[in-house]
Amino acid sequence: MEITKKTPINQHSNRKKHKKEKASQKRGYLFSKIQAEEKLQNNRLLEVRNLHVSFPIGRKKTIHIVRGVDIDVNRAEIVGLVGESGSGKSVTSKTLINVNENALVTADKIQIGDLELSNILKKEKYW
DSSP states (O other): OOOOOOOOHHHHHHHHHHHHHHHHHHTTOSSOHHHHHHHHHHTEEEEEEEEEEEEEETTTEEEEEEEEEEEEEETTOOOOOOOOTTSSHHHHHHHHTTOOTTOEEEOSEEEETTEEOHHHHHHOSBO
């Protein structure tokens, strides 16, 4: 006769997670990969997805300056925008601090800390 102990599935995954954390501590890492990912998600200051910025020219035309930009900034990070002359670095940064007059801004997501700005963009034509 063989006696086996049944363990719920979630305890197996916790055991694996615990083993990974112990292994990372043995190697001298401050956090395991799992802990680091959780901390990054909680420390996100800015998240931008698919940012597009254009400006009206006359009554019927627009010029597209920024297309499809994604940006993630976490606490204690220093960010630099690098690109060729005329690639939209200044337009992108000015758009994120809301100083581009008459800019038509669209994005799948713009979140600053806990404040979600994407909903505001959908209601207003110009940000």
